[in-house]
Amino acid sequence: MSRVSGAKDWSIGPSERERGIEARQNRHHKHHKQQQQQQPQSKTNSVAQPETETNKPVPAYRVAHSDVFGRYLVANRRLEAGELLISEEPLAIGPCVSCEPVCLGCYQPVQLDSQQYRCPDCNWPLCGPTCRGIRQRTGHSAEECALYAERRALLADVLTANATLEQRRDLYELVLIVRIVLLKQHSAEQYANIRRMESHTAERRENATLWQHYEQKVVQRLRNDWQLANVCDELELHEICGILDVNCFEIGQRGAKARTLYPSAFLLAHDCTPNTAHTDDPATFAILLRTSRRVLEQEPLTLSYAYTLQGTLKRRTFIQGGKLFWCQCQRCADPRELGSDCSALVCRSCRLGSIRATAPLEQTADWACDRCDCRLSAADLERLIDRINDDLEEIDVHDIPALENFLTRYREVLRPNHYLLLSAKYSLCQIYGRIEGYLLPEMSPQDIERKERYCRDFLEIVDLLDPGLTRLRGLIMYELHAPIMVLAQLGMQSGQLTRQEFLKRIKEVAKLLKDSARILQLEPPGSSEHEMGLAAADALTKMGS
Numbered sequence: 001m002s003r004v005s006g007a008k009d010w011s012i013g014p015s016e017r018e019r020g021i022e023a024r025q026n027r028h029h030k031h032h033k034q035q036q037q038q039q040p041q042s043k044t045n046s047v048a049q050p051e052t053e054t055n056k057p058v059p060a061y062r063v064a065h066s067d068v069f070g071r072y073l074v075a076n077r078r079l080e081a082g083e084l085l086i087s088e089e090p091l092a093i094g095p096c097v098s099c100e101p102v103c104l105g106c107y108q109p110v111q112l113d114s115q116q117y118r119c120p121d122c123n124w125p126l127c128g129p130t131c132r133g134i135r136q137r138t139g140h141s142a143e144e145c146a147l148y149a150e151r152r153a154l155l156a157d158v159l160t161a162n163a164t165l166e167q168r169r170d171l172y173e174l175v176l177i178v179r180i181v182l183l184k185q186h187s188a189e190q191y192a193n194i195r196r197m198e199s200h201t202a203e204r205r206e207n208a209t210l211w212q213h214y215e216q217k218v219v220q221r222l223r224n225d226w227q228l229a230n231v232c233d234e235l236e237l238h239e240i241c242g243i244l245d246v247n248c249f250e251i252g253q254r255g256a257k258a259r260t261l262y263p264s265a266f267l268l269a270h271d272c273t274p275n276t277a278h279t280d281d282p283a284t285f286a287i288l289l290r291t292s293r294r295v296l297e298q299e300p301l302t303l304s305y306a307y308t309l310q311g312t313l314k315r316r317t318f319i320q321g322g323k324l325f326w327c328q329c330q331r332c333a334d335p336r337e338l339g340s341d342c343s344a345l346v347c348r349s350c351r352l353g354s355i356r357a358t359a360p361l362e363q364t365a366d367w368a369c370d371r372c373d374c375r376l377s378a379a380d381l382e383r384l385i386d387r388i389n390d391d392l393e394e395i396d397v398h399d400i401p402a403l404e405n406f407l408t409r410y411r412e413v414l415r416p417n418h419y420l421l422l423s424a425k426y427s428l429c430q431i432y433g434r435i436e437g438y439l440l441p442e443m444s445p446q447d448i449e450r451k452e453r454y455c456r457d458f459l460e461i462v463d464l465l466d467p468g469l470t471r472l473r474g475l476i477m478y479e480l481h482a483p484i485m486v487l488a489q490l491g492m493q494s495g496q497l498t499r500q501e502f503l504k505r506i507k508e509v510a511k512l513l514k515d516s517a518r519i520l521q522l523e524p525p526g527s528s529e530h531e532m533g534l535a536a537a538d539a540l541t542k543m544g545s
């Protein structure tokens with residue numbers, strides 16, 4: 001079960017700092033021509049390429065450049081929803097920032113206690129002796145193992161259950177950085193491809209707190225304690241840290257969690273209502289990136305670097321912090337966020353109006369009521385939202401009464417579509433009907449109706465903010481079909497529904513199953529979403545549709 005909030009690191013996908021973008025634009029512009037020519041195209045697969053008169057397939061996209069985006073991808077022709085644009089394996093992969101210990105081979109959680117299996121050579125915890133990632137490029141490679149084996153004594157204290165949380169996290173954060181350093185020694189071409197990525201080093205250097213953080217936790221540590229000074233100079237290490245913050249994707253299926261750099265997918269520009277969706281293959285960690293809706297020729301291909309179901313203030317702060325630009329997209333510029341109103345508050349003064357940002361592209365601008373004179377400073381607004389968010393984070397995602405209580409408590413404070421209420425509703429959509437005590441056959445009709453209502457509320461907003469063939473839509477449509485079906489059957493049995501009304505609902509169930517099956521079967525085989533897609537297709541067949 002998951003909640004759709006709570007960004008944890010800077011990775012694209014599924015976190016802050018202040019800088020202008022001018023310096024970046026100038027630097028970017030200078031190097032762009034050379035970088036564009038060198039851009040690796042080989043592993044990028046365009047499918048369903050129509051042929052031109054000369055019988056040459058038209059590539060789905062090309063690399064373009066603008067002063068605002070830097071390099072980005074643009075559609076070469078009209079693309080239909082669901083076209084596979086990029087399928088490529090990582091250039092580099094490793095544990096996420098701030099992660100709990102994971103197996104270095106497959107990125108599944110591990111413990112640091114004495115029971116945990118460990119690599120016999122370097123002593124790092126692994127999931128087991130048969131982990132598929134042992135001696136693999138995308139896992140615990142021989143080069144990495146040798147490097148750690150040489151520093152076994154240095155790492156011994158941290159790789160135990162006695163280590164503090166901070167010590168463990170700092171150590172796991174180093175893994176991917178060290179892997180990139182090793183690429184420099186063992187795979188020059190891959191290393192060169194990574195070094196061509198944007199690092200925003202000049203802007204990062206101007207942020208003293210950020211720079212010092214990496215200077216102490218990464219640069220000095222690797223050069224002095226780990227004795228890697230002869231492999232990478234200080235600036236090179238800072239650049240690698242910047243490249244990771246700006247370009248990493250957060251991936252993982254079935255409990256695994258990793259961050260990755262891909263050879264081409266990093267080029268997509270950001271938009272808070274993107275036109276592509278991506279997933280990753282659990283077997284190869286490859287990214288599969290598709291159009292989520294129809295894209296017109298010349299349209300930039302975009303993905304979201306932030307959580308789409310967060311309010312503008314938070315999304316923009318997150319993006320600026322990690323990617324060092326202030327998003328100016330259509331959604332960010334609209335106080336109503338494309339009609340979703342997912343940041344609006346109930347006016348605490350007149351209780352009738354809605355409080356929204358007066359100038360959403362200015363982070364410090366006041367928020368104001370649309371009915372009375374009530375105003376709220378952005379700082380006060382943020383404090384309030386943070387407090388409510390903390391309340392929500394305290395709640396276990398399986399605790400139905402606590403989640404219901406959260407909705408009741410904040411009904412008078414947040415508008416119904418506020419993203420924090422939606423987040424609680426999303427958890428409820430997933431657990432009503434699925435956990436002990438709330439399985440569908442034992443649920444009251446009122447609780448089943450609640451599940452249906454929350455699913456509909458959530459889907460309405462996802463349709464606006466994450467439209468098309470997106471995983472979130474597929475998942476929620478699958479959740480929605482069940483309460484409609486059960487309530488239709490109950491209504492028919494009790495005589496409360498006419499046959500015509502019953503058939504209308506069954507038709508809606510069939511459409512939900514069909515759409516969710518289509519979306520979720522785009523997910524890679526082996527993922528839980530793919531299995532849900534198969535279940536949806538199966539249910540559809542059983543319905544005779």
Ligand SMILES: C[S@@+](CC[C@H](N)C(=O)[O-])C[C@H]1O[C@@H](n2cnc3c(N)ncnc32)[C@H](O)[C@@H]1O
Nearest residue numbers: 068069070071198246247266267269270323325
């Ligand atoms: C993952 S990289 C994308 C590739 C990058 N444009 C390049 O040339 O290497 C992310 C960086 O691209 C730029 N960028 C992406 N989307 C943007 C947007 N919507 N507005 C402004 N800059 C954007 C920012 O500099 C950001 O830090």
